[in-house]
Amino acid sequence: MNKKSIRDINVKGERVFCRVDFNVPMKDGQITDDTRIRAALPTIKHLVDNGAKVLLASHLGRPKGQVVEELRLNAVATRLQELLGKDVKKADEAYGESVKSTVTEMSEGDVLLLENVRFYPGEEKNDSELAKAFAELADVYVNDAFGAAHRAHASTEGIAHHLPAVAGLLMEKELEVLGKALSNPDRPFTAIIGGAKVKDKIGVIENLLNKVDNLIIGGGLAYTFIKAKGHDVGKSLLEVDKIDLAKSFIEQAEAKGVNLYMPVDIVVADDFSNDANTQIVSIDSIPSDWEGLDCGPKSSEIYADVIKNSKLVIWNGPMGVFELDTFANGTKAVAEALANATDTYSVIGGGDSAAAVEKFNLADKMSHISTGGGASLEFMEGKDLPGVVALNDK
Numbered sequence: 001m002n003k004k005s006i007r008d009i010n011v012k013g014e015r016v017f018c019r020v021d022f023n024v025p026m027k028d029g030q031i032t033d034d035t036r037i038r039a040a041l042p043t044i045k046h047l048v049d050n051g052a053k054v055l056l057a058s059h060l061g062r063p064k065g066q067v068v069e070e071l072r073l074n075a076v077a078t079r080l081q082e083l084l085g086k087d088v089k090k091a092d093e094a095y096g097e098s099v100k101s102t103v104t105e106m107s108e109g110d111v112l113l114l115e116n117v118r119f120y121p122g123e124e125k126n127d128s129e130l131a132k133a134f135a136e137l138a139d140v141y142v143n144d145a146f147g148a149a150h151r152a153h154a155s156t157e158g159i160a161h162h163l164p165a166v167a168g169l170l171m172e173k174e175l176e177v178l179g180k181a182l183s184n185p186d187r188p189f190t191a192i193i194g195g196a197k198v199k200d201k202i203g204v205i206e207n208l209l210n211k212v213d214n215l216i217i218g219g220g221l222a223y224t225f226i227k228a229k230g231h232d233v234g235k236s237l238l239e240v241d242k243i244d245l246a247k248s249f250i251e252q253a254e255a256k257g258v259n260l261y262m263p264v265d266i267v268v269a270d271d272f273s274n275d276a277n278t279q280i281v282s283i284d285s286i287p288s289d290w291e292g293l294d295c296g297p298k299s300s301e302i303y304a305d306v307i308k309n310s311k312l313v314i315w316n317g318p319m320g321v322f323e324l325d326t327f328a329n330g331t332k333a334v335a336e337a338l339a340n341a342t343d344t345y346s347v348i349g350g351g352d353s354a355a356a357v358e359k360f361n362l363a364d365k366m367s368h369i370s371t372g373g374g375a376s377l378e379f380m381e382g383k384d385l386p387g388v389v390a391l392n393d394k
């Protein structure tokens with residue numbers, strides 16, 4: 001990474017404004033998955049152990065520039081305090097006079113969690129006044145929020161123009177793993193792209209077609225490819241306006257010598273529910289009033305074989321509607337193949353693929369699970385992430 005990190009600077013006695021991504025899933029005021037808080041601990045501990053006064057800032061949800069009581073960071077502060085094993089103070093604002101006076105009273109090694117930065121309209125507008133107000137609280141800016149690095153917001157981008165700005169350890173690790181995969185991959189290199197729609201994955205397929213040896217297409221987007229091959233898809237998810245694009249991806253793969261794998265069989269259902277009637281059919285015989293909701297067992301076997309013979313696999317997007325157990329087998333088979341492939345370095349793009357490996361209790365068997373859904377997708381598309389670009393070069 002050509003950006004400075006907290007390892008390159010001395011933080012003793014410094015007030016550090018550290019942007020983290022504590023955008024954790026919540027239900028009835030309780031955190032249902034604290035992975036993102038755990039992932040930020042190495043950076044927070046580094047800052048604490050090296051005598052910084054640590055101000056943590058994060059968004060939670062999408063409150064759209066106003067205070068939403070359920071989206072306060074109080075539960076996050078409590079969980080962080082448990083995980084860190086030391087006091088974490090929580091401010092009810094993210095900047096301003098009362099926060100400033102709290103910061104004045106901080107000692108080296110103290111941790112203060114600021115309020116949800118998206119309570120302020122200036123955050124998502126990347127308002128320079130708000131960025132300055134955040135910067136006034138601190139001497140140094142650290143960005144450890146890889147999950148929000150694709151957003152050019154006041155606390156992820158704007159503030160970096162007003163303070164010395166470096167990456168945290170999580171940010172550094174994410175960029176290192178994903179960066180190596182895209183620039184200098186161990187081969188054979190396989191990408192597995194699933195999820196709902198072609199539309200959301202155009203950029204990533206385009207970019208990866210120039211880099212991978214194998215491309216596996218699954219999930220809802222596979223049906224547009226199956227249609228492009230000339231088969232009827234019944235009531236399955238189909239993006240009519242993307243059929244030509246799918247055709248061109250199939251042609252490009254051939255021209256570039258990329259092995260393109262699509263489902264050979266699928267699980268079709270007469271209803272989008274766990275109790276639907278289902279059957280396994282070959283892709284050339286999808287019944288007209290049924291919809292495909294998962295890859296079939298033959299497809300899973302082929303995919304598992306490709307995975308086993310790969311040195312590096314990047315996975316983004318589930319193979320079927322894994323949230324419903326009836327249609328989770330294809331996604332589970334891919335997760336299990338990755339878990340069993342001990343010579344394969346497995347990188348899980350965040351979002352639903354990360355949720356799927358958690359659901360199947362296989363998270364600890366993966367080499368790297370990204371904390372960023374949208375951010376890892378944009379990175380894999382080859383886009384610059386504004387929250388990274390704004391940091392100081394080495």
Ligand SMILES: Nc1ncnc2c1ncn2[C@@H]1O[C@H](COP(=O)(O)OP(=O)(O)OP(=O)(O)O)[C@@H](O)[C@H]1O
Pocket residue numbers: 194195196197200218219220221237292293294316317318319320321322323350351352353373374
């Ligand atoms: N055959 C299918 N028909 C309809 N929906 C499907 C099908 N296969 C997968 N899905 C749905 O696609 C959704 C995931 O799609 P999405 O494109 O958001 O994936 P992702 O990129 O992993 O997620 P994120 O955007 O959170 O990173 C899941 O909710 C899943 O149920």
Ligand SMILES: O=C(O)[C@H](O)COP(=O)(O)O
Pocket residue numbers: 021023061062147148151372373374375
């Ligand atoms: O959950 C995420 O992907 C990040 O925290 C970014 O959240 P956002 O999509 O609301 O900007």
